Structure formats: structure tokens, C-alpha cells
Amino acid sequence: MYNDLPIKAMIPEIRQLFRDQDAGILIAEPGAGKTTVVPLAMLEEPWLDGKKIIMLEPRRLAARSAASRMAASLGEKAGETIGYRVRMDTRVSPATRIEVVTEGVLTRMLQQDQGLEDTAMIIFDEFHERHLHGDLGLALALESREMLRPDLKLLVMSATLDAAPVSALLGENTRVVNCAGRTFPVETRYVPKPAAAELESWTARTIIRALDEEQGDILVFLPGAREIHRTERELIQSILPEKVNIHTLYGSMPAEKQDEAIRPAADGWRKVVLSTSIAESSLTLPGVKVVVDAGLSRASSFSPRTGMSRLVTLPVSKASADQRRGRAGRLAPGVCYRLWSEEAHGALPETARPEIISADLAPLALELAAWGVQSPAELRWLDIPPDAAYAQAQALLRQLGGLDDAGRITPFGRRMNTLGVHPRLASMLLRAAELGLASFASTLAALLQEPAGLRGSSAGAGGAGTDLRPRVDALLAAGSSARPPAAGADGAAVRRMLQESRQLRSALGSPAPDPVQPDEDSCGMLLAFAYPDRIGQRREDGRYLLSSGRGVRLAAAESLSRSAYLVAAEADDQGADARILLAAPLREETLLRAAQHLLHEEVQVAWDRTTKSVRAHKRQRIGALVLKESTIAQPPEDQVREALLSGIRMEGLDSLPWTKSSRQLADRMRFLHLHLPEWPDLIEDHLTDELAERLEPYLTGMRSAADLKKLSMQDVLLGGISWTQRQQLDEEAPTHIQVPSGSRIPVDYSHPETPVLAVRLQEMFGQQETPRIGGGRVPVTLHLLSPAHRPVQVTRDLANFWRETYFEVKKDLKGRYPKHYWPDNPLEAAATNRAKPRNS
Numbered sequence: 001m002y003n004d005l006p007i008k009a010m011i012p013e014i015r016q017l018f019r020d021q022d023a024g025i026l027i028a029e030p031g032a033g034k035t036t037v038v039p040l041a042m043l044e045e046p047w048l049d050g051k052k053i054i055m056l057e058p059r060r061l062a063a064r065s066a067a068s069r070m071a072a073s074l075g076e077k078a079g080e081t082i083g084y085r086v087r088m089d090t091r092v093s094p095a096t097r098i099e100v101v102t103e104g105v106l107t108r109m110l111q112q113d114q115g116l117e118d119t120a121m122i123i124f125d126e127f128h129e130r131h132l133h134g135d136l137g138l139a140l141a142l143e144s145r146e147m148l149r150p151d152l153k154l155l156v157m158s159a160t161l162d163a164a165p166v167s168a169l170l171g172e173n174t175r176v177v178n179c180a181g182r183t184f185p186v187e188t189r190y191v192p193k194p195a196a197a198e199l200e201s202w203t204a205r206t207i208i209r210a211l212d213e214e215q216g217d218i219l220v221f222l223p224g225a226r227e228i229h230r231t232e233r234e235l236i237q238s239i240l241p242e243k244v245n246i247h248t249l250y251g252s253m254p255a256e257k258q259d260e261a262i263r264p265a266a267d268g269w270r271k272v273v274l275s276t277s278i279a280e281s282s283l284t285l286p287g288v289k290v291v292v293d294a295g296l297s298r299a300s301s302f303s304p305r306t307g308m309s310r311l312v313t314l315p316v317s318k319a320s321a322d323q324r325r326g327r328a329g330r331l332a333p334g335v336c337y338r339l340w341s342e343e344a345h346g347a348l349p350e351t352a353r354p355e356i357i358s359a360d361l362a363p364l365a366l367e368l369a370a371w372g373v374q375s376p377a378e379l380r381w382l383d384i385p386p387d388a389a390y391a392q393a394q395a396l397l398r399q400l401g402g403l404d405d406a407g408r409i410t411p412f413g414r415r416m417n418t419l420g421v422h423p424r425l426a427s428m429l430l431r432a433a434e435l436g437l438a439s440f441a442s443t444l445a446a447l448l449q450e451p452a453g454l455r456g457s458s459a460g461a462g463g464a465g466t467d468l469r470p471r472v473d474a475l476l477a478a479g480s481s482a483r484p485p486a487a488g489a490d491g492a493a494v495r496r497m498l499q500e501s502r503q504l505r506s507a508l509g510s511p512a513p514d515p516v517q518p519d520e521d522s523c524g525m526l527l528a529f530a531y532p533d534r535i536g537q538r539r540e541d542g543r544y545l546l547s548s549g550r551g552v553r554l555a556a557a558e559s560l561s562r563s564a565y566l567v568a569a570e571a572d573d574q575g576a577d578a579r580i581l582l583a584a585p586l587r588e589e590t591l592l593r594a595a596q597h598l599l600h601e602e603v604q605v606a607w608d609r610t611t612k613s614v615r616a617h618k619r620q621r622i623g624a625l626v627l628k629e630s631t632i633a634q635p636p637e638d639q640v641r642e643a644l645l646s647g648i649r650m651e652g653l654d655s656l657p658w659t660k661s662s663r664q665l666a667d668r669m670r671f672l673h674l675h676l677p678e679w680p681d682l683i684e685d686h687l688t689d690e691l692a693e694r695l696e697p698y699l700t701g702m703r704s705a706a707d708l709k710k711l712s713m714q715d716v717l718l719g720g721i722s723w724t725q726r727q728q729l730d731e732e733a734p735t736h737i738q739v740p741s742g743s744r745i746p747v748d749y750s751h752p753e754t755p756v757l758a759v760r761l762q763e764m765f766g767q768q769e770t771p772r773i774g775g776g777r778v779p780v781t782l783h784l785l786s787p788a789h790r791p792v793q794v795t796r797d798l799a800n801f802w803r804e805t806y807f808e809v810k811k812d813l814k815g816r817y818p819k820h821y822w823p824d825n826p827l828e829a830a831a832t833n834r835a836k837p838r839n840s
Helices: 006-020 034-041 060-073 103-112 132-147 163-170 199-213 225-236 255-262 318-329 342-346 362-371 387-400 411-417 423-434 438-449 469-480 491-508 522-530 588-594 637-651 660-675 689-698 713-719 723-732 798-816
Strands: 023-028 052-056 082-086 089-091 098-101 119-124 153-158 175-179 186-190 217-221 244-249 270-275 288-293 296-303 308-315 334-338 535-538 544-546 551-553 565-571 577-585 600-608 613-622 625-631 736-738 744-748 756-760 781-785 791-795
Touching: 006 023, 006 034, 006 175, 023 034, 023 163, 034 052, 034 060, 034 153, 052 103, 060 082, 060 089, 060 098, 060 255, 098 103, 103 132, 103 362, 119 132, 132 153, 132 163, 132 362, 153 163, 186 318, 199 217, 199 225, 199 270, 199 288, 199 334, 217 318, 225 244, 225 270, 244 255, 255 270, 288 318, 318 334, 362 387, 362 411, 362 423, 387 423, 411 423, 423 438, 423 491, 423 522, 438 469, 438 491, 438 522, 469 491, 522 565, 522 577, 522 588, 535 625, 544 565, 588 625, 600 637, 613 637, 637 689, 660 713, 660 723, 689 713, 781 798, 791 798
Parallel strands: 023 153, 023 175, 052 098, 052 119, 082 098, 119 153, 186 334, 217 270, 217 288, 244 270, 288 334, 551 577, 756 781
Antiparallel strands: 082 089, 296 308, 535 544, 535 565, 544 551, 565 577, 600 613, 613 625, 736 744, 744 756, 781 791
16 A cells, blocks of 8 residues: 555554654655555554544645545545545545545534544645645644544644644644655756746746756646746747647646646657646656746735735745755656756745735634634634734624624624635625625626636627626626637636536525626626725726725726726735726715615814814715715814814914913913923923813814914913912012012023023122022023123123123123223122112
């Protein structure tokens, strides 16, 4: 059963591991045979006790292939002892003891039976790929084992995985088994693509070179189906050696075409398989001795800021590049052509980022809510979902009706979670079924999951433009007749979409045809159910504002350009205004009916800087979109006051009616707050909370800047302080200081840290020390003035001035003002506010 695979030698150790404990890690290098040998080796273990083994494979092709190979080793077909469950394809029977499933299927099984009572072991194969559902499946399985099934055995397997964090997650004593692979030497040749060359043409040239230089079949890694088909066209147009077949291999291909691509070539023939990363691991392609690697992969990147996902093409990690390279050495020595330089290889990341870090987390959030978890922190993860993305996912689910305001799943959300599609589409399908449009919605949902299948169609037959409606019509026509798909359409994709549509309609339990006839608004209305955050309102310049606040645009003028409203099902999320890729129009009356649960009526009372007054409006909104607006004559008084305060903040404190005395009062209060912090902080260079609180009672009945002029700022400032504080204010921050001449001189507090007393020098004769305020703590800054009221000295130390500086100043002043009194001893002279004392 094990042939001569390296894993055979490790089976006794693995068996003993699971007799001793319930969790383990197997690191088996490529070619070791772990995927097909380990599950079969567990079948006769006593702990299995009549229960089954579930093995998780990240990809559908790998799941079907692994099940078929294991079944063949028992002389059976898939569906007997060994079966599989993948989306739209299940082969199991009552006799099945090992089920190979894809990641989403495992999540469904756990949700339906949290204890997995009929299962003894879950195997997570190729766990290094770190897909979202793989991380989720492990988190749920760990919770299940902790709460319900302490006997549930878990095995994590990978060829390239850092075992330490996984071991810590599974438990301190989790053992790690290492197994060498069975690979042959692979020569690496770097053939970097010139900057001016197209990827597909350079890949085709390298394939032709490899066909000439090497023997055996060739496996080519490209980022996606688009590049695969372009490279295929390049090869077909080239002169290839005789007896060479070209095959394509990617996830959305029909199963029979995938199986054909991985079967051995006929005797005397060679094959070239153009593949995505689907062939990177778990698959064995007999006859492959050469790998041509473009070094790129495509993944979905989600932006919590915009709520949009977009496909990005990125360089692969070193681990992935090594996995791909190893495909050439499974059966014999091989060669790997890398379409990048050796220097560029050194700059590649060591491993790929886990999908959970950059994915749309709405499906995860719904699954966790269905599990009974409101925060990811309640479970154990290798990488916990990012807070921002998770919060955005929960917000979307609330819009869709899947979660309540507390983050708990609703009955509607539970129904959404049974459909096995993205929550957006699930919400749309359920709401459409309530309206009698289940069949139409199922077709639309199938198309939205694979829109490229009809992207090549003509506008009349399938809608190569932005408008989704012609494509839906084309798919409906293909489903209702035996006619072939429209010209340019992907026939296999159309068949998949029709199959998906039938399965969704069956899951809804709805009849076909629909009891309600769809109209021209039906597509846009259903999209609004799925994409409530992407309802777009036309702006004056022809661009659109989405209900999420994101700007979008149509790339060119088309029929949709005249639509007042549309729903953008797909946008590229590039630049300030994303380019709309797929959308459908929507009339306002239909929008109001379809989005009733999203409508929010608000009263907005705000300061208008143009009119310098408070304006009040009632608005009907969907997110950032204002659908209707009207003026309110008598808005709530408390909101008017708040708007007035907001206006004062915008316009600044100078918008208030300050007088000379009220400004001085404000400055005196600032002085006291600076030196006595217990005093209220009323005045800064902006409207403080304290001052706003004082102003509020005086604003009743006011609506504009003109009304504000009626305020008495003196009353406002004094109104909130006690009688004791008023006395303290007068004593410690006096408005005037009486000087030796008898004059009462005003104190300038405009710089509260250094109050100024500007006084003629002659009026200070006889005063020895600098006057002090603030309870004697703060000396004033004396601006000693000439008879012409010009400063001749600035000081805070009057005694020192008399002693050190006065005589120099006196000489100058006596020369300029000879008729004035300039005594030799200023401390004994009589102060005067005249040229000379009266009795002199």
C-alpha cells in the first residue's frame, strides 16, 4: 500500500504519536507521500472506533485527486471507503471512512455539528498555505476539542511550515515528526524577463527553449487564467515540436478538464501544463521533469477603508518558489527555469502572508457569530484577524441584516450562513426569494462569482461593458435553451454558472420559473441588497458617490452614465475615484423601496459660514448619500445653541462682541488662571469648554452672527463666578494700580504671564519697590514713560532702576524736557503727574 515512499518509514512513529496524545505535526518534504499514505495508515488504529477521518485540502482539485489516488490504492473508486466533498461535487457513501474535503466544507460540517461526533480525527494538509478557512477550521476544531471533544485528534501536515508556533497553538507537548522527501536534484536556471518583454511572450519563448533543451513534460506556473490563455495563444502561434499537447489548469475549470491536465501524456507524446499555483502542492503530475516559473501569484487584497477587494499580482515567496521548483524533481532529475534574476530571488519574502491578514473578513465574522463568538479573541489563532478589517466586516453584516447591534447573529443571519456563499450574496438571495425573484437572483449570484465567464461576450449578447444586465440576460437565455453560449463567452464557465445557479435555487427551496417577472430595475435592486455600501449617486460632474463615502467613476460614456443611481458590484479600488467594472442602474423609487431598512432620517443643524447663521435641514440618507433634503423653520433649540457654539469655534473668538472692558476682564481671568490653576480656564485663543458652558444660557433665541452682537461678554464672564471669586478677582487682578502721584493707572493683562503698568517716570518718584499683584506673587512689568509717553525703561525691579539706571536716564530726559522736574534723589522727591510738583 505504501510502495517505496519515504513516509512509510515514519508510519510507526506517527501511529505511536496518536496512541500517546491527541495532536501532532508532520513536516514531510515534497515527494514523501504524506497526503495519500498517512490517512490510510490510520484506518486500522483502535482509537478510530468506527468513526471517520476528515482530511482538509485547500484546493478542490487536490481534494479530488488525493481521494481518487487513495481509493485506487485500495482497488476502489472514490465514494466508497475513501470519498470527497468539494463545492458542487460530493462522492461519499455510508461506507466512507476517510473524507477529503475543502476548507469551506469543513467549516460547514463543524457548524452543523460542533462536536463532530462521527469523526475521530481531522487532518489539516498543506497547512502552510494559510488560507482563511484553514485558519478558521483549526480555530473551531480547537474550540470543539476543548469544550466538547477532548478525544478529537488533530494532525497538521505540511512540506514547508514553521512548526514552533503551530506546536504552541496545539499544546506545549505537541510532538513534531519530520520526514525527508523523495526528490531528485533540480537544476535552477535564471532567465530574467527583459523589462520591455510581455510576460506571456517571454514565458512562451522559455517553454519552447525548454522543449528543445530538455526531455519530459513541462509544468508552467503563471499568476492567473488570463495569463494562462494568453501564453497558450502565443504557443499555438509558435512552431512547436511534434507530439506536444498544451493543457491549462486553474481552479474554475471543469473537473474533467482538470483531470485531463494531470493525467500522464500518451505514449510518445509530451505535454505542457499551464497552471496557476493550484499545482504548487498536493498534486503529482507524472512525467513532469521541467518547471517554468513566472514567479508571480494572484491574491485578493481587501481594504477596510473602502470596503472593497481587488486582485493583486505579487511575487511569490521563497517557500512557494521552492515548492514549485520541487515539482520538477518528483520522479527524476529535473530543471527549473525561473523568469527572474538570482539577485531578485534574494529579495523575495521568506513565506507568503497568511490570508487572514489581508482578506475580506465578512464570511469569517458571520461564521464566528454563528458559532456563538462575538470577538475573534475568544478563540485561539496563529494570527488573530486584524481589528479594523473585522470591525468593518461586522458593520457590513449589520447592514445586510446578519448581525444585530450587539454583534449577535440574527435569525436572518443564520439562514444566510446555510447558503455557502459570501454573506453579500446570501442576503441578496434570501431577500430576492421573499420577493419571488429567487431564480433571477440565483443566476445573478452565480454570475457575480465568476463575471469573467461572460466578459468576452458582445454587448448585445453578454455585455462586455459595465452594465451587468446584458450578461444576466445572456446567462438566463443559456439556461432556458439548448443554444450554445454567446460568442466570445467561456462555455465551460457558463456551464459552471448554470450549475451553481441551480444549486442556489435548490438551497432556497424556490420554484422555477420565478412567480414574479423581473423588470429593468430588478438587477439594480438585488445588487442593492448585496452591496448596500456601494449604492452610487451621480454627482454633477458625472462621477458617483457611494453610500460608503467612496468615490467611483465610469471609465467612458455609456448607457449607465445617465443613471441618477446605480449599484457598483465590482470596482478596481484604484486612485481617488475607483473605476467601476460592473454595475446596474436603479431608479430612486425602487431604491427607496429596496433600501428601506437602510434609510436614516436626520435633522442637521449647522453653522453656515456663507450666511454666518445657523441653518437647519431634514435629510433622508443612505450612508453618505443624501436622497432628500428640506429646510426646518423651527429646529430644536438645544441643537441651535450647539451650532452657534460650533460657529464661534469656526469663526474664532473675534466673532463675539468684545468691548475694551470685557477684553480686559477676560485677560484678568486668564492671568488668575495662569497663576492660580484652580481658577476656571475661560479664555484661550479658542473657545474653551468652560467659556462655551458660560455662553450657552445667553444664546437662547439667537440664530446668527448679528444676534451674537447682542451679547454682553462682561455678563457672560462674570455670570459664572461666585461673589467670593469676584472679590478675589478685584483684589489679585485689579483693573488699576494707584501710583505715588495719586493717579490710578490701568494694568494691561493682554500678556497674562507679564502684566504691564505703563506709567510716567515722574509719577513713580518716592516708590522704592515694584508694585505686585496676584496676592503679592507677581511683580508687574513697569514701562516707565517720558513726559511724551514714550518708554524710557522697562523693568520689573524698580529699586535697582533707581539705584543703577535712573541717573543715566535723567541726563537724557533733562536735556529733552528741561522744564520738567528731575530730582537728584527720586526716592525722596514728590511724585507728580504734572511737569513739576505744585509746591516746587
